[in-house]
Amino acid sequence: MDQRDPFPRRTATPLGLLPWIGELARTLPGLLASYTQPTVLDPRSREKIILAVTEVNGCRYCAWIHGAWQDFLGDLDRAKADEAVLTYARACAEAGHPVDPAPLLEVLTPEAVQAVRATVVQIEVSNLVGNTVDGLLARLTRKRPFDLFGIAQEVVVIGAAVPLALPLLGLAAGMRAVERVAPPLPEIGMPPGGEANLLCHMLAAAVRSYLGNAALRLALLNLPVEIAVGVQAGRTTATVRVGRGSVAMENGIAGDARMVLEGEVEPLLRLATGSVLSELGNIRIRPH
Amino acid sequence: MTVNDLTVALKEIFGDARVDTNVARYLNDITEAPRGQADIVVQPRSADEVVAVMGLAHAHGVPVTPVVAGYNVAGLAIPRNGGIVLDLTLMDRIVEVNHDAMYVVVEPGVTFGQLKAHLDAEAPELVYSYPFAPPFTSVLANALLDGLNNLSLRHGAMGQWINGVEAVLPDGTVVRTGAGAVVDSWFGRAPLPDLTGLFVSTQGTTGVVTSAALQLQPKPPYRARWFAFAYDLAHAHAAMTALARTGSFDDVGLMTWPAAKMLFGATHDLARAEDEPLAFLFIDVTGASEMELDARTAMARRLLGEAEVESIFAVEDLVRLVPRYAKLAELPTTLDFLLDYPGGGLTWVGAYGPGGRWLEGAEKGLQLLEEHGFPPFLVARPMNGGHFYVLRFVVCFDKGDPTEVDRVRAVMGQTADLVLDHGYVPYKASADAARRILARAHPGFTELWTRVRGLLDPDHRMNPGRW
Numbered sequence: 001m002d003q004r005d006p007f008p009r010r011t012a013t014p015l016g017l018l019p020w021i022g023e024l025a026r027t028l029p030g031l032l033a034s035y036t037q038p039t040v041l042d043p044r045s046r047e048k049i050i051l052a053v054t055e056v057n058g059c060r061y062c063a064w065i066h067g068a069w070q071d072f073l074g075d076l077d078r079a080k081a082d083e084a085v086l087t088y089a090r091a092c093a094e095a096g097h098p099v100d101p102a103p104l105l106e107v108l109t110p111e112a113v114q115a116v117r118a119t120v121v122q123i124e125v126s127n128l129v130g131n132t133v134d135g136l137l138a139r140l141t142r143k144r145p146f147d148l149f150g151i152a153q154e155v156v157v158i159g160a161a162v163p164l165a166l167p168l169l170g171l172a173a174g175m176r177a178v179e180r181v182a183p184p185l186p187e188i189g190m191p192p193g194g195e196a197n198l199l200c201h202m203l204a205a206a207v208r209s210y211l212g213n214a215a216l217r218l219a220l221l222n223l224p225v226e227i228a229v230g231v232q233a234g235r236t237t238a239t240v241r242v243g244r245g246s247v248a249m250e251n252g253i254a255g256d257a258r259m260v261l262e263g264e265v266e267p268l269l270r271l272a273t274g275s276v277l278s279e280l281g282n283i284r285i286r287p288h
Numbered sequence: 289m290t291v292n293d294l295t296v297a298l299k300e301i302f303g304d305a306r307v308d309t310n311v312a313r314y315l316n317d318i319t320e321a322p323r324g325q326a327d328i329v330v331q332p333r334s335a336d337e338v339v340a341v342m343g344l345a346h347a348h349g350v351p352v353t354p355v356v357a358g359y360n361v362a363g364l365a366i367p368r369n370g371g372i373v374l375d376l377t378l379m380d381r382i383v384e385v386n387h388d389a390m391y392v393v394v395e396p397g398v399t400f401g402q403l404k405a406h407l408d409a410e411a412p413e414l415v416y417s418y419p420f421a422p423p424f425t426s427v428l429a430n431a432l433l434d435g436l437n438n439l440s441l442r443h444g445a446m447g448q449w450i451n452g453v454e455a456v457l458p459d460g461t462v463v464r465t466g467a468g469a470v471v472d473s474w475f476g477r478a479p480l481p482d483l484t485g486l487f488v489s490t491q492g493t494t495g496v497v498t499s500a501a502l503q504l505q506p507k508p509p510y511r512a513r514w515f516a517f518a519y520d521l522a523h524a525h526a527a528m529t530a531l532a533r534t535g536s537f538d539d540v541g542l543m544t545w546p547a548a549k550m551l552f553g554a555t556h557d558l559a560r561a562e563d564e565p566l567a568f569l570f571i572d573v574t575g576a577s578e579m580e581l582d583a584r585t586a587m588a589r590r591l592l593g594e595a596e597v598e599s600i601f602a603v604e605d606l607v608r609l610v611p612r613y614a615k616l617a618e619l620p621t622t623l624d625f626l627l628d629y630p631g632g633g634l635t636w637v638g639a640y641g642p643g644g645r646w647l648e649g650a651e652k653g654l655q656l657l658e659e660h661g662f663p664p665f666l667v668a669r670p671m672n673g674g675h676f677y678v679l680r681f682v683v684c685f686d687k688g689d690p691t692e693v694d695r696v697r698a699v700m701g702q703t704a705d706l707v708l709d710h711g712y713v714p715y716k717a718s719a720d721a722a723r724r725i726l727a728r729a730h731p732g733f734t735e736l737w738t739r740v741r742g743l744l745d746p747d748h749r750m751n752p753g754r755w
Contacts, residue, residue, distance in 0.1 A: 042608065194549050194558035198565070201552040205610045234517055234599035236563045251561045265517065265599040273608045 007144045009058050010096060011135040012128035012157045019097035020128075024121045030114030031122055038274035041115035044073050044212075049089045049116060050123040056093035059130035061165070062123060065172040072175035074185075074212025082107050085116055092120050093127075129161045175214070182218040185211050189241075189248030199238040200249040203231060206272030207240060207247055221245050230260035230288055233268045257288040289348035291327045294372070298330050301340045306331040306378070314355060314366070314373045318627070319635040320685070320696040321363025321718065326353065329373040335454065335462070335498035338374070342496065343460035345372055351749045352458070354492040356396045356426040361635070362718035364433070364491055368753035374496060383499060385411050389475040390504045391451050392416070396428040396497060400620040403427050407504070415507035417443065418619035420667070422627075425620070428500055433716045434489045436638075436669060436678055438539045438572060438619050439505060441532060444672035445640065445715070447488035451476050451501040455487055458495060458745040466501060474501030486740065489715070492751040494744045508574035510581040511538075513603040513617050516592050517565035518542065524567050525647045527595035531571065532674030534591070536584050539572035541669035541678075543616075544654065550625045550684070551612055558663045567666075569597060570616065631686025635696060636667075637703040637721065638680035641712030643670065646677045649710035653681045653703055660699040679712055719753050726755070 010016060024031070033040040047070040054062045084107050091099045098120070104113045136154040138144035188204045190196045211217045223243035230239050230253035239254040241247070253260060261268070267282035289297075291309065298307045311326040332338045345352045351371030360366070367373050380397030385407070394403065401423025403416055417437035419430055430437070434447035443449065451474045452466015465483040468474035477484050486494050518524035524542050531540045544567045545560050560566070571588055575581030592600055603617045615621045626634050641649065646668070654664035667680040681703050685696050697720075704714055704721040708728055714721040726734055737755070741748070 039605070039608070193556060194554035195561070196549075196552075196554070197561040197563070198545070198548055198552075201549075202606075202609060209609065234565075235519065236561070236565065252563070264601075266601040266605065269601055269605040269609055273605065 005144060007135050007138050009131040009134065010128060011132040011154070012125070013153070016096065016128060017125065020121050020125050023098040023117060024125070027114045027118035027121060030111070030116070030118035033111060034115040034119045034122075037111075037115075037278070039270060039278075040109075040111050041119065043274065044070070045085070046115075046119050047073060049085060049119050052086045052089045053093040053120055053123045054127055056090055057124070057127035057131060059127035059134075061130035061133065061169070062126050065168050066123075068172035068176045068179070071179045072214045074209075074214070088116065089120050093124060129157055129165070132157050178218055179214040182214040183221045183245060185217060186221070186246055189246065191249070191251055195251065196249065197236055197238060197251045199231060199233050199236045200251060202233075202269070202272065203238055203240055204249055207242075207249075209273065211247070221247075228254045228257040230254065230257035231268070232260060232262045233265045253288065260286050260288050262286065289350060294328055294344075294348070294350060297344055298328065298341070298372075301337065301344070302330060302332070306333075311367075311373055314353075314375070317360040317363060317366060318633065319361055319363060319718070320633065320687075320693050320700065321366055324353075324363075324366035324368055325370050326367035326373045327370050329375050331375045331378045333378045335379075335456065338376075338379075338456045338496055338498050339460050339462060341372065341374060342456050342458065345749065346459045349747060349749065351752050352496075353751050354396075354496045356429050362716050362721070364716060364718070364754065365751075371749070371752075376496070376498075379498065382406050385414075385504075386473070387411055387414070389473055390414060390506070391474050391501045392504055393474060393499055393501045394427055395499050396426055398427050399424050400427055400430075404620070411504070413507055414504040415439075416502065416504055417446065417449065420616075420623060421620055422622040423620045427502065428497065431500065431502055432488055432497060433491065435716065436671060440671050441537065441539050441541075441669060442535075442673065443503070443505065444675075447485075448672075449503045450484055450488065451503060452484055453487055453497045453500040455495040455497045458750050463495070468501055486744075491717075491754040493741060493748075493754050494750065508576050510575040510578055512573050512581060512585055514571040514573070514585070514588065514600055515603055515606060516569045516571065516597045516601070517599040518567045518569055518597045519565055521566065521647055521650050523596045524569060525643075525650075527569060527592050527597040528668070528670050528677075529643060529674060530591040530595055531588060532670035534587065535673055536573075536587060537571060538574050539669070540569065541667065542567045542569045543668075544664055544666045546663035546665040547616075547667070547682075550629075551615070552610075553625070555630055555684075565599070570603075626682075626684060629684035631688050631692075633685035633687040633693070633696065634682070635685070635700060636680050636682040637700055637707060637714055638667075638678060638716065639704075639707040639712035639714045640671065640676050640678060641707065641710060643674060643677045645710045645712070646679065649679050649707060649712055652710070653679060653706055656702060656706055657681060657683065657699065660695055660702075662699065679707055679710075722755050 034046050047066055050066045084103055088104055101113055101117055104116060132154050139146055139151055220242050226241050226243040228239050228241045237253045239250045239257050261283055263283040267279040271279040271283060308329050311329050314326055314329060315324045330341055351369045352374050353367035354374045354376060355365040356376040376396040378397055379395040381395045382398055383393040385392050400418055407414055417439035419435055419437045431446040431450050434445045436445055452468045454464050456462055466474055466477045487497050528540050531537050545564060546558050549558050573584045575584055589600055607614045615623055650666055654666055657664050662683045665682040669678045671678060683696055685692050701720055704724050717725055
C-alpha cells in the first residue's frame with residue numbers, strides 16, 4: 001500500500017520551518033522596513049511578492065488575505081516589482097528554503113534586498129501555517145492518513161498562529177468591504193493642452209497613487225464639498241482640488257486653497273510615494 | 289549597367305533571399321530629409337560579401353549607400369543617386385570582448401541592446417557608453433558618426449572610442465587601422481599614423497567599415513542618478529561647468545522643459561508657467577565604493593547649490609512616482625514621447641563647440657525655435673571633461689504636413705548657421721548642414737578633404753550627396 005502523504009502542499013514542520021527561522025533572524029530589520037518604509041519596499045510591490053510566493057505554495061487563506069490587501073491598495077503600474085524580485089520569491093517558494101539573493105543586489109539596494117528576503121520569509125511561514133490548517137482538515141476528513149502525532153503537531157502550530165491569523169482575517173474582511181463600496185477613481189482634471197506645469201503632472205501621479213487606496217478614495221471622493229490644497233515644490237506651485245466625486249489640478253495656488261504644503265522637491269516626492277511619517281518633518285503646512 | 293543586370297549579378301553572389309528591388313523603406317527617415325532614390329538593396333552577412341558588392345559596384349560605377357539598423361537621422365543613410373543600398377543589419381556579430389585591454393570588436397549590425405546584454409552576461413566588470421536612442425540602433429554607426437553617449441563627459445565623443453577598424457574601400461580593397469593592423473590586439477590607435485579618422489564622421493563616403501574595436505570602461509559597482517531644476521540657462525551652464533571640471537562625474541547634462549512636458553503626453557500648445565523650471569539637469573554619479581559615491585554626491589549637491597541650481601532629487605524617487613521617467617535614466621532608451629509624436633517627424637541640429645559660447649548660443653537657438661513656432665527644446669552636455677559642449681535643438685513635427693515640413697527645413701537651416709556663428713560645429717551633419725560647414729571651413733581643410741575623398745572615391749559613388 002502506498003504510504004506517501006496524499007496532501008499535496010507543504011505544511012509547517014519543525015524541519016521545514018528551520019531554514020526560514022534562520023533567514024528571519026538575519027533579515028528582521030527588513031521585515032519592519034517592508035511595512036514602514038515604502039522607499040525601501042513599496043507596499044504594492046510587497047503584496048506582489050507575497051502573492052507570488054503564495055501562488056507557489058497554494059495557501060488559500062493567505063491568497064484571500066493578501067488578495068484583499070492588494071485590491072485595497074490598488075494595482076498601479078508603478079507597483080510592478082522587478083521581475084528579478086518575483087523570480088527570487090518564486091524560487092525560494094519552490095525550493096522550500098531561502099535561495100541565494102545575490103541576483104537581487106544587482107537591481108536593488110542592500111536595504112531593499114533585506115526587505116524582500118524578509119517578506120518572502122514572512123509569507124512563506126504564513127503559507128506553511130495556512131496549509132497546515134488544510135492539512136489538519138484533510139486528516140480529520142480522512143482524505144489524509146490519520147496520525148495522532150501529526151495531528152498534535154499541527155494543532156500546536158495552528159494554536160500558535162491563531163492570535164495573529166484571526167485579526168489578519170478580520171482586517172482582510174474589512175479591506176474587502178471598503179474596496180467594494182469605494183467609488184472608482186475618476187479621470188483627473190488637468191489644465192488644457194500643454195499648459196499644466198510639471199508639478200500638476202507629478203501631483204496627478206501622486207493622487208492616482210494615493211487614491212489607489214480604497215479607504216482614501218472612499219473618504220476623499222465622498223467629501224460633500226470640494227477642498228483645494230496648494231502645493232509649492234521648490235519655486236513651482238499647483239493646487240489639488242478634491243471632493244464631490246472629482247479630482248482636479250491647476251497651476252498656481254488657487255485663491256480658495258485652504259492650506260499650502262511647502263517643501264523641496266525631494267521630500268515632497270517621497271511624501272508623494274508614501275513616506276508620510278519620515279518626510280512630514282521636512283514639509284511645512286501653512287494656512288492660505 | 290542596367291538594374292536588371294545589377295540584380296542578376298548580385299543574385300549570383302547572394303542568391304535570391306538577400307537581394308531585393310523593393311527599396312521603399314530605405315528612402316525616408318524620421319527627419320525632414322527629402323525622399324531618396326535607389327535601385328536595389330543587398331544584405332551581406334560577412335566582410336567577404338561586402339568586398340564582393342563593392343568590387344562589383346566599382347567595376348560598373350554603381351553608387352553605394354551603406355545603411356544599418358533602419359533608424360537613421362538627418363538623411364545620412366538615404367540613397368540619393370540610385371544604385372545599391374548596402375544594408376549591414378545582418379552583420380551583427382560581437383567578434384571579441386577583450387577583458388585585458390578593455391575593448392570589444394563589433395560588426396555594424398550589432399545594436400546597443402545586444403551589446404549591453406552581452407556585456408552584462410560576459411563582462412559585467414566592463415561597460416560601454418549608451419545614447420538617448422533606442423536599443424535597436426547600431427553601436428558602430430553611432431561611433432563612426434561621432435555621437436554622444438552617457439560617458440561622453442568623461443571620455444569624449446564616440447569617435448574617440450574607436451581603437452581601429454577593418455573597412456572595405458570603394459574599390460573593394462580591405463584595409464585596417466589602429467594597433468590591430470599590426471599586432472593581434474586592438475588596444476588603441478597610437479602610436480601609428482592615425483588612419484582611423486578617415487572613417488569617422490565621413491558618413492560612409494570613404495568606405496564601408498565591416499568591424500571596429502571600441503573601448504570599454506571599468507564599471508564601478510555603485511551608481512546614483514540625480515535630477516535638479518534650473519530656472520535659467522546661466523545657472524544651468526555654471527552648474528554643468530563646475531561639475532564637469534571636477535572630473536568626478538560620469539554624466540552631466542540638461543533638457544529644457546518641453547521634454548518633461550512631452551514625457552507626460554503633451555504634444556501641442558506647450559506653455560511654460562512662470563514658476564516652472566526652465567531645464568532639468570541630469571547627473572550620473574558612480575563610485576568604486578559606497579564612500580566614494582557618497583563623497584561625490586555630496587560634492588554634486590554643494591556645487592549645484594553654489595550655482596543656484598535648486599531642487600536636487602534622486603531619479604529613483606521620481607521614477608517611483610512617475611515610472612516613465614526611467615526612460616531618461618536608463619540608456620539606451622526608446623523615447624517614445626518623441627518617436628510617437630503625431631505625424632512622426634523628429635529632427636535636430638546638434639553641434640559641438642566651446643563652453644564659453646554655449647550660453648549665448650543656447651539662448652539664441654531657443655529664441656529661434658520659438659520665433660518659428662516650435663517649443664524651445666534643447667539637449668546639452670559638457671563633453672570630454674568640459675573641453676567642449678553640446679547644443680542640440682530638437683523639433684518634433686508632422687511629416688504629413690508639407691507646410692510644417694518646409695518650416696522645419698527653414699528653422700533647421702537657420703539653426704545650423706546659428707550654431708556655426710557661435711563657434712559650434714554640427715555633428716551627424718545633414719547634407720544641408722555639411723554644405724554650410726564647408727562654406728565656412730578654412731580653404732586648407734576643404735582642399736585636404738577634397739584630395740582625400742578624391743583619392744578614395746574619385747567618382748563620389750559612396751553615399752552620394754554627403755560632404
